[in-house]
Amino acid sequence: MTQTVLPLLIFLFPLAYSPGPGNLFFAANGARFGLRATLPANAGYHVATWVVTVGIGLGFSAMLDTVPALFRWIGVFGALYVLWLALGILRAGITPDKVAARSAGWWDGAILLLLNPKAYVIIGLMFSQFLASDADHRFGLVLLIASVFTLNNLLAFLLWTIAGDRLARGFRNPAQARWLTLAIGGVLALVGVWMLRNGLVG
Template identity: 60%
Template sequence: MTETILALLIFLFPLAYSPGPGNMLFAANGALFGFRATLPASIGYHLATWIVTLGLGFGLLGVFETWPMLFPVLKTAGAAYVLWLALKLWRARTSTSEQTPRPASFTDGVMLLLLNPKAYVIIALMFSQFLSPAEPHVLTAVLLITTVFTLNNLVAFSTWTLIGDCLARVFREDHSAVWLNRSFAAILVGVATWMLVA
């Protein structure tokens, strides 16, 4: 079991820590609002991750096989949602302005996971590699894989959030904060484009 967990973590490392919609959103929120303010969105995202991963582990992936048109719909909706978040970040004022934006909410975290088709692909790939059809304790194996996957993502997202928070401490002045917000917004636009074309 320990070997399986280690192999799973090695498999997930580049997927979890590379720049993606979740990591960039949390880095941007960490930069704009600080680590603590991102906790509701993080709870939403990772609770949704655990539930969706558990469901896919128990065979809900068949829904996509039955209705293949759901995947491109999710892909487009997910990219649109990330673009909307990028627009909010681009328009974000500095902390000294009258109209200070709100950090991402619990619902934003849930929606980011639900509308990210890449997450479904990664989860399906993960189960195809680490869950054997002949597994005698399927329930235990699915729970273990789901929990390791979710906790690994939580550590990755928390790392990116702290990076964003640290960057904001370096760029304290208003003009620097605006530059930082717009840089993260541009990265999110790139991520949304990648979601559409990949």
């Protein structure tokens, strides 16, 4: 078990903790609404992460190989969804009243994972490295890898959310807080545009 978990964590560290659509989305929501309000979306994202990871580990990736256009469409719809989320964050920054702004919910988190092509690439690459073709007890190994991947990702998202929350606390002035939210929402929008360009051109 240690022979799999430790190399897997080393492999995942730069992928999980670097800026990406998920990390920036939760950092923005943490800055706007605080850590506690992001927990339902975080739960939705990571329940979906575990289910999708197990599915890919047990053969879902074969469907992506058979229908390569499916991956491209996932990327396009994922980019559009990230842009839609960024628009909501930007609107929250413009709106001074927190009642008018809504924090992300369970389904927002789940959909964000399902439409995140970066997640599929990482999961596929991870299994190509850590799931040997002749491995005994493959089902148990898939469950172990999926669980380690999900928990590590959850920790990364919580750290990014806390960072957003702490950053926002330094902007106690409402006007400053709105500018911070607009800045983070703008960065997330740029990520969405980059994802859309890759999905359409790549």
